[in-house]
Amino acid sequence: MTIWGALAGGFVGTLVLTTVMRAASELRLTRMDIPFLLGTALTPDRKRAKALGYLAHFGFGFLFALGYFAIFWAI
Numbered sequence: 395m396t397i398w399g400a401l402a403g404g405f406v407g408t409l410v411l412t413t414v415m416r417a418a419s420e421l422r423l424t425r426m427d428i429p430f431l432l433g434t435a436l437t438p439d440r441k442r443a444k445a446l447g448y449l450a451h452f453g454f455g456f457l458f459a460l461g462y463f464a465i466f467w468a469i
Contacts, residue, residue, distance in 0.1 A: 404455050415428055
């Protein structure tokens with residue numbers, strides 16, 4: 395496992411998770427949208443909140459992947 399592999403896996407995993415959550419929200423299957431929730435913590439503007447939330451969600455996805463990489467590298 396390389397750091398680039400971990401980042402690629404983190405990107406793909408975050409992309410799939412974000413897409414599924416957004417689709418579920420648009421299909422009215424759920425009312426919870428985590429990227430939007432993260433964005434509203436940063437700005438009160440709804441349109442900016444969606445964009446900033448997506449960026450924050452991807453950033454946290456990369457940090458999560460790097461955390462997994464560090465744990466497996468230590469083991």
